[in-house]
Amino acid sequence: MEKLDDKQLFAKIAADDEQAFGIFIDRFKNRLFNFIARIIQDKETAEDILQETFLRVYNQRKNYSPDYAVSTWVFTIALNLVRSELRKRKLRKYMSLDFLKEESDVEIADPQNPEPGKLKPILEKAIKSLPDEYRTAFVLCDIERLPYEEIAEIMRVPVGTVKSRINRARSMLREKLLPYKELNYELSKGLPLVIGLY
Amino acid sequence: MNCRKVSRWLSAYIEGDLQPLQKRRMDEHLQNCAACREKLSDISMITQMSGELEKLEPGPFFANRVLCEVAAQKQKRWLLQGWRLKLALSAASFVVAAIVTFMNMSPSLMSPTMIADKQSGNGNAASADFVPISGKLARAGFPVSDDILKRDMALVESLKSDSQALDSLVLPKGYIQQVDQSH
Numbered sequence: 001m002e003k004l005d006d007k008q009l010f011a012k013i014a015a016d017d018e019q020a021f022g023i024f025i026d027r028f029k030n031r032l033f034n035f036i037a038r039i040i041q042d043k044e045t046a047e048d049i050l051q052e053t054f055l056r057v058y059n060q061r062k063n064y065s066p067d068y069a070v071s072t073w074v075f076t077i078a079l080n081l082v083r084s085e086l087r088k089r090k091l092r093k094y095m096s097l098d099f100l101k102e103e104s105d106v107e108i109a110d111p112q113n114p115e116p117g118k119l120k121p122i123l124e125k126a127i128k129s130l131p132d133e134y135r136t137a138f139v140l141c142d143i144e145r146l147p148y149e150e151i152a153e154i155m156r157v158p159v160g161t162v163k164s165r166i167n168r169a170r171s172m173l174r175e176k177l178l179p180y181k182e183l184n185y186e187l188s189k190g191l192p193l194v195i196g197l198y
Numbered sequence: 199m200n201c202r203k204v205s206r207w208l209s210a211y212i213e214g215d216l217q218p219l220q221k222r223r224m225d226e227h228l229q230n231c232a233a234c235r236e237k238l239s240d241i242s243m244i245t246q247m248s249g250e251l252e253k254l255e256p257g258p259f260f261a262n263r264v265l266c267e268v269a270a271q272k273q274k275r276w277l278l279q280g281w282r283l284k285l286a287l288s289a290a291s292f293v294v295a296a297i298v299t300f301m302n303m304s305p306s307l308m309s310p311t312m313i314a315d316k317q318s319g320n321g322n323a324a325s326a327d328f329v330p331i332s333g334k335l336a337r338a339g340f341p342v343s344d345d346i347l348k349r350d351m352a353l354v355e356s357l358k359s360d361s362q363a364l365d366s367l368v369l370p371k372g373y374i375q376q377v378d379q380s381h
Binding site: 143173 | 205206208210215237240241244247249250253254255256257260261263264265267268271
């Protein structure tokens, strides 16, 4: 059953095959968790949202339309739950008047003395500091490696909007990493072949 | 092409998503602009590094937890359905009981067989007081002709004395019309 493609596997789930649902969970849980946790930034809440995502998938298994890719449908359900959680957080923040505090920019490390080999944690923190919608587009594109068209379906925005959000997110990340001159120097030296590739 | 436009097209350039003419113009600009080259290089590296970030994973027993939750939800639904079934059965029993009680209180609504059963079998006290519908109408003040009244009472008496007559009993044609006409 592991060899079935997503749609064939889901057809079995729709026919109340619980073993197929177990395989489905194993197939999607890591990708979904990586996406949810990077947007929510809290592993415990991310796991709760992931569980709720799978429960909704199971409860709505008869409503799945094969016109869409299974992954698109599942990511859309997860994103809806993520957005709902983010809205709740914003409301809680507003109610507790925390919004009056000025948000400091991401504090990554001492820009003058960046620790060698610590570029990835710095990038992780910079990603966390992106606005929600930019972060979502960036994570789906550059971390989950989904195509623009699928991201557009998941986020329910035009493909052009997805492209511009991703481009903007990348530029914002670069700006956040710029203070680390030495790292940035390494970055610049890191991929001189790009221009030659195209 | 200026640096601002190049900046907007950088992602598309990295992913090879530009038209041939756009790409050529980008190449020309990048050949002559060190700042845009640096930016392109930085963004390419960020994109590459992002794909290499640690993959976050849920706890080890996550799949089992979800499957247990699915089973628990199924059980809840089953219990709820059972409760609904019980409720429906109770309602149906109540309706049946109400109908039976009503029929016992109104002998004129009983079928002839039921009347005979009552008389021959259990000796229900209600059979002794059986009054045909024409009699009830007369009691209620409706003008019912004596002929109809006498005939119905005679029929009831004959049923009381001879339950076998029920098998061949056929209500006289035009009975209802006669009652209506007598009003």
